[in-house]
Amino acid sequence: MRRFAADRARRAVAASIRAAARSAVPSAPAAPAPPSPAAAAAMASAMVRAMSTAAAGAAPVSLDNINPKVLKCEYAVRGEIVTHAQNLQQELQKNPESLPFDEILYCNIGNPQSLGQQPVTFFREVLSLCDHPALLDKSETHALYSSDAIERAWQILDKIPGRATGAYSHSQGIKGLRDEIAAGIAARDGFHASGDNIFLTDGASPAVHMMMQLLIRSEKDGILCPIPQYPLYSASIALHGGSLVPYFLDEETGWGLEVDELKKQLEESQSKGITVRALVVINPGNPTGQVLAEENQKKIVEFCKNEELVLLADEVYQENIYVEDKQFHSFKKIARSMGYTDDDLPLVSFQSVSKGYYGECGKRGGYMEVTGFSADVREQIYKVASVNLCSNVSGQILASLIMNPPKVNIVCAQSIINWNNDGNNLHVYFFHRLGMNPTNPSW
Amino acid sequence: MRRFAADRARRAVAASIRAAARSAVPSAPAAPAPPSPAAAAAMASAMVRAMSTAAAGAAPVSLDNINPKVLKCEYAVRGEIVTHAQNLQQELQKNPESLPFDEILYCNIGNPQSLGQQPVTFFREVLSLCDHPALLDKSETHALYSSDAIERAWQILDKIPGRATGAYSHSQGIKGLRDEIAAGIAARDGFHASGDNIFLTDGASPAVHMMMQLLIRSEKDGILCPIPQYPLYSASIALHGGSLVPYFLDEETGWGLEVDELKKQLEESQSKGITVRALVVINPGNPTGQVLAEENQKKIVEFCKNEELVLLADEVYQENIYVEDKQFHSFKKIARSMGYTDDDLPLVSFQSVSKGYYGECGKRGGYMEVTGFSADVREQIYKVASVNLCSNVSGQILASLIMNPPKVNIVCAQSIINWNNDGNNLHVYFFHRLGMNPTNPSW
Numbered sequence: 108m109r110r111f112a113a114d115r116a117r118r119a120v121a122a123s124i125r126a127a128a129r130s131a132v133p134s135a136p137a138a139p140a141p142p143s144p145a146a147a148a149a150m151a152s153a154m155v156r157a158m159s160t161a162a163a164g165a166a167p168v169s170l171d172n173i174n175p176k177v178l179k180c181e182y183a184v185r186g187e188i189v190t191h192a193q194n195l196q197q198e199l200q201k202n203p204e205s206l207p208f209d210e211i212l213y214c215n216i217g218n219p220q221s222l223g224q225q226p227v228t229f230f231r232e233v234l235s236l237c238d239h240p241a242l243l244d245k246s247e248t249h250a251l252y253s254s255d256a257i258e259r260a261w262q263i264l265d266k267i268p269g270r271a272t273g274a275y276s277h278s279q280g281i282k283g284l285r286d287e288i289a290a291g292i293a294a295r296d297g298f299h300a301s302g303d304n305i306f307l308t309d310g311a312s313p314a315v316h317m318m319m320q321l322l323i324r325s326e327k328d329g330i331l332c333p334i335p336q337y338p339l340y341s342a343s344i345a346l347h348g349g350s351l352v353p354y355f356l357d358e359e360t361g362w363g364l365e366v367d368e369l370k371k372q373l374e375e376s377q378s379k380g381i382t383v384r385a386l387v388v389i390n391p392g393n394p395t396g397q398v399l400a401e402e403n404q405k406k407i408v409e410f411c412k413n414e415e416l417v418l419l420a421d422e423v424y425q426e427n428i429y430v431e432d433k434q435f436h437s438f439k440k441i442a443r444s445m446g447y448t449d450d451d452l453p454l455v456s457f458q459s460v461s462k463g464y465y466g467e468c469g470k471r472g473g474y475m476e477v478t479g480f481s482a483d484v485r486e487q488i489y490k491v492a493s494v495n496l497c498s499n500v501s502g503q504i505l506a507s508l509i510m511n512p513p514k515v516n517i518v519c520a521q522s523i524i525n526w527n528n529d530g531n532n533l534h535v536y537f538f539h540r541l542g543m544n545p546t547n548p549s550w
Numbered sequence: 551m552r553r554f555a556a557d558r559a560r561r562a563v564a565a566s567i568r569a570a571a572r573s574a575v576p577s578a579p580a581a582p583a584p585p586s587p588a589a590a591a592a593m594a595s596a597m598v599r600a601m602s603t604a605a606a607g608a609a610p611v612s613l614d615n616i617n618p619k620v621l622k623c624e625y626a627v628r629g630e631i632v633t634h635a636q637n638l639q640q641e642l643q644k645n646p647e648s649l650p651f652d653e654i655l656y657c658n659i660g661n662p663q664s665l666g667q668q669p670v671t672f673f674r675e676v677l678s679l680c681d682h683p684a685l686l687d688k689s690e691t692h693a694l695y696s697s698d699a700i701e702r703a704w705q706i707l708d709k710i711p712g713r714a715t716g717a718y719s720h721s722q723g724i725k726g727l728r729d730e731i732a733a734g735i736a737a738r739d740g741f742h743a744s745g746d747n748i749f750l751t752d753g754a755s756p757a758v759h760m761m762m763q764l765l766i767r768s769e770k771d772g773i774l775c776p777i778p779q780y781p782l783y784s785a786s787i788a789l790h791g792g793s794l795v796p797y798f799l800d801e802e803t804g805w806g807l808e809v810d811e812l813k814k815q816l817e818e819s820q821s822k823g824i825t826v827r828a829l830v831v832i833n834p835g836n837p838t839g840q841v842l843a844e845e846n847q848k849k850i851v852e853f854c855k856n857e858e859l860v861l862l863a864d865e866v867y868q869e870n871i872y873v874e875d876k877q878f879h880s881f882k883k884i885a886r887s888m889g890y891t892d893d894d895l896p897l898v899s900f901q902s903v904s905k906g907y908y909g910e911c912g913k914r915g916g917y918m919e920v921t922g923f924s925a926d927v928r929e930q931i932y933k934v935a936s937v938n939l940c941s942n943v944s945g946q947i948l949a950s951l952i953m954n955p956p957k958v959n960i961v962c963a964q965s966i967i968n969w970n971n972d973g974n975n976l977h978v979y980f981f982h983r984l985g986m987n988p989t990n991p992s993w
Contacts, residue, residue: 167827167858168896168927174767174790177930180937216939221717228684235682238944239674242694250690274664275904275911309752309914312938320789324617342937346763347617384610415610453611461718468718471752471942484611487620494623494785495755496659499914499942501681 180345189215217393219466227465230508232256233263234470237272237504240264255513263504272500278493280307280474281500284507288474291510296440300476306488307474307506309498311423311459314475316343317491318419318455321484322384323349329381330419331369335362337393337421352376352383362395364388366406373414385417386410391424391435398433404441408452417453418442423473426463439478453479460505472502472509623788632658660836662909670908673951675699676706677913680715680947683707698956706947715943721936723750723917724943727950731917734953739883743919749931750917750949752941754866754902757918759786760934761862761898764927765827766792772824774815774859776807780836795819795826805838807831809849816857828860829853834867834878841876847884851895860896861885866916869906882921896922903948915945915952 170178196211203209212222220226232252235242237260242248248257264270266283279285285302292300308314322328323344329352332340344351354372356362373383388407390399399407411418420438428435442452460472477488613621639654646652655665663669675695678685680703685691691700707713709726722728728745735743751757765771766787772795775783787794797815799805816826831850833842842850854861863881871878885895903915920931 166896166924166927167860168765168923170926170930172767173764173927173930177764177934180933216718218718220714221712223712226716228682231682231684235678235685238681239671239678241671241674242678245694247690247693251685251688251694269664269666271663271912273669273910273912275659275661309942310939316938321616321620322611324615339937346934346937417610453609467716469714469716469940469943471940480611481609483613484609484616487613487616490623491620491789494782494789495759496753497912497914499752499945500912501944502942 176346176348180342189213217462217466218468220468224466226467229253229256229259229513230465230467230505233259233508234501234504236260237263238501240270240272259508259513263507267500272504276307276497276500276503278489278495278497279303279305280498280503280506284503285474287507288510289476291507292437292439292476296437296443298440298443300439304477305474306477306492307472307498307503308492309471309473309502310461310468311421311457311473311475312339312343313495313498314455314457314473315339315419315421316347317488318385318417318475319343319347319349320491321488322417323347326350327380327382329376329383331372331383331386331416333364333387333389333392333395335394336387337389340387349384350376350381352381356392356395356397362392362397364397364399364403364407366403366410369407369410383414383416385419387419387421388438389421389424390438391427393421393424396427396429398428398430398435401436401441404436404438405445408438408442408445408447411454412447412452417455420454420456422456423459423462425458426465439476449478451479458506458510460502460509463509465505465509467505467509470502470505471499472505473498474506619789619791623785632656660905660909661911663911667909669910672696672699672702672956673908673910673948676702676951677944677947679703680706681944683713683715702951702956706950710943715947717943719750719940719943719946721932721938721940722746722748723941723946723949727946728917730950731953732919734950735880735882735919739880739886741883741886743882747920748917749920749935750915750941750946751935752914752916752945753904753911754864754900754916754918755782755786756938756941757898757900757916758782758862758864759790760931761828761860761918762786762790762792763934764931765860766790769793770823770825772819772826773862774812774826774829776830776832776835776838778805778837779830780832780864783830792827793819793824795824799835799838799840805835805840807840807842807846807850809846809853812850812853826857826859828862830862830864831881832864832867833881834870836864836867839867839870839872841871841873841878844879844884847879847881848888851881851885851888851890854897855890855895860898863897863899865899866902866905868901869908882919892921894922901949901953903945903952906952908948908952910948910952913945913948914942915948916941917949 192211192213192215195206198205199209199211214222233256236248236252236256240260242252243257243260243264263284264272266287267276267281268274282302285305285307287302288305288307289300289302306314306317308317319330322330326348327350329350330340330344331352331354332344334353334355341351352372354364354368356364357368369386376383386407388399389395390404391397408418410416418438422435422437425435425437437456439454439456442454455478456476458474458476460470461468477485480488635654635656635658638649641648642652642654657665676699679691679695679699683703685695686700686703686707706727707715709730710719710724711717725745728748728750730745731748731750732743732745749757749760751760762773765773769791770793772793773783773787774795774797775787777796777798784794795815797807797811799807800811812829819826829850831842832838833847834840851861853859861881865878865880868878868880880899882897882899885897898921899919901917901919903913904911920928923931
């Protein structure tokens with residue numbers, strides 16, 4: 108199935124590249140905007156001044172004198188297929204008949220709501236109420252919002268000092284929301300989690316950057332990354348001046364991650380003088396979709412422990428499992444089940460509100476759970492977080508909601524109807540996840 | 551007045567430092583959390599495993615092997631006063647009677663809503679509606695939201711592809727919102743502005759980081775920064791491995807910024823082999839509050855032009871002017887009024903939803919207006935923006951609202967009442983800004 112899809116994609120891309128080669132024309136530069144009346148008034152002095160200062164030398168900023176790490180990042184984040192799609196889109200805009208299709212759907216990044224997925228009503232009701240808490244004092248609100256969303260909004264606002272959703276929060280995020288997320292992690296894994304270990308961030312990307320910034324000292328520091336990978340990793344490693352040490356997933360075994368391959372790449376990079384600092388594992392895989400088996404995860408944990416690597420676990424697709432016999436296990440759960448405690452293994456788990464059944468990409472919510480670091484290193488991570496003050500509070504609230512969605516046994520009928528009315532069958536997924544039968548609600 | 555306040559603050563801090571020295575006790579380490587039942591089950595194997603792997607060597611991550619730039623940043627973002635305040639707060643929690651006050655108000659960072667300022671109703675109504683667009687189809691919504699907020703929410707949603715506030719946007723931000731911001735800038739300055747030059751960001755801080763990341767190649771690259779400064783600059787320069795080149799504001803002349811001082815510091819740093827890349831000007835000043843005079847700004851623009859520096863204009867306090875005879879002029883307005891065009895001077899203006907009368911710090915909205923860079927360098931800035939996908943959409947919406955707040959001549963009576971009801975006299979400020987008399991509304 109996967110192989111078939113990959114072949115089909117390859118054929119489609121090859122066909123459109125051929126079509127574009129036949130019809131592409133160079134795009135004309137945009138016409139400059141006409142000057143505003145006020146600007147026109149300054150034109151005369153501009154001309155005089157231009158004569159006195161023009162051609163004083165090279166531009167202050169050029170590709171020759173910007174940070175070379177920014178330049179190096181170039182090839183990592185822009186894929187050939189996306190660039191080609193953008194060219195085709197420009198072509199379509201200029202000449203809608205020129206190609207055998209009239210629309211391009213961008214699936215290079217998971218962005219479900221741009222493709223028509225509707226948001227979950229409950230989440231949006233809560234956000235809407237928290238954005239305008241004055242609504243909670245009005246009786247008319249009950250006609251517009253479900254009672255469980257109103258109740259949850261109250262609970263959330265009570266966790267925020269002064270109920271001020273417009274104030275900077277603690278730099279790790281609002282403590283009460285972090286505690287709620289930790290409780291969700293503990294319920295998922297069966298092992299203790301602490302809100303003190305949660306760092307709420309504007310999506311998972313800034314969290315990944317923070318860890319790269321902490322670990323990478325120079326190009327002699329390497330980060331083991333899967334290939335195929337999500338381009339954030341190559342981009343972030345390039346921007347922070349480190350070396351990406353690739354390990355290759357095995358397509359033949361459903362994009363398997365073999366510890367032998369990790370060892371081989373580690374040793375090869377060490378022989379080149381690279382100090383490998385961390386291993387990135389994306390589970391479930393992105394873009395490969397595989398779900399690691401528990402035994403495989405144990406070997407990976409053991410590998411990190413023995414080689415003294417930080418395990419950076421990208422677990423943002425934990426809700427996106429589409430086969431019956433696979434199950435997501437967080438790396439922290441695996442490590443704890445092996446008996447490793449907070450003292451044994453530096454482990455960071457990344458989660459995001461952008462993926463899963465929620466798909467709330469535009470809200471930029473996410474977190475990392477940071478365990479296994481010494482207090483003084485933790486303090487450094489906190490310091491880096493504090494430089495940016497805090498992540499956006501709506502994203503923080505949403506992160507708490509996805510880790511503590513409404514439970515069927517307490518949810519009121521109105522929310523269930525709303526979930527149904529979202530029109531994208533998310534409720535079916537959700538009830539399956541809870542082990543319920545969505546077509547025969549006996550609860 | 552300022553001198554008096556500074557003296558008073560110095561005395562208060564000195565007194566509380568003495569008091570703390572008398573009463574401080576070292577804080578006990580927190581007790582470890584008891585193991586969960588599931589964790590207890592793994593304990594036996596933990597002990598066996600611990601014996602086989604413990605003390606295998608130094609911790610994988612320690613202060614000795616993290617990025618030294620992160621370490622170097624340490625002294626830049628943590629002020630002595632804040633650290634002392636946090637110690638006093640811990641002391642107060644342990645022993646409420648120990649100090650001659652019972653509460654600490656943190657004024658080290660502008661965070662008005664944490665100090666009780668209420669948000670502007672109109673802004674929050676629009677955000678609330680955009681978070682849950684389904685409300686706009688319901689008649690009951692008119693009982694809860696002002697009609698102009700409903701109208702504005704429709705206008706905003708019409709600018710968002712698919713009305714999907716939960717989708718990743720363009721990496722610079724939603725084009726229609728950027729155009730609205732550009733129109734606001736043009737109306738403010740009297741000179742053309744383009745939405746293509748706007749980069750919407752999660753507050754102004756990430757925008758500052760992006761520019762530092764672009765410009766700084768090594769510690770041999772310097773950035774001229776005012777002293778006193780906002781610690782974001784020293785922190786960001788340290789994290790990106792550059793050198794802060796200080797220039798000193800003159801307290802005697804109301805924290806004046808003299809071009810002679812800029813020249814002196816520039817030459818001094820050049821003599822040490824530093825290449826100065828940019829000048830940071832914070833206007834109105836932070837934390838100094840001064841508002842630069844137009845003639846002074848012209849000299850600064852001329853200095854940047856002659857010395858081939860990027861002008862990084864922190865203009866986030868543009869609405870915070872508390873004296874009758876001062877007026878904010880953006881550096882772009884000044885440069886354009888001098889006749890300099892987009893070809894003459896690389897200039898970045900930072901703006902934020904966190905400051906001004908709005909004070910919406912927790913929403914993390916902001917933008918930078920980037921002018922005077924070549925197309926290929928602009929492409930690099932866009933690339934760095936695209937690595938983080940996009941800023942949060944609620945913050946983007948709010949940034950468009952602050953640059954296009956309701957106009958009195960079109961605003962309906964309901965909104966005016968709401969502004970009054972916000973209870974913090976913001977409407978007085980706002981009407982003054984519009985040249986209206988708030989106590990005698992004849993409009």
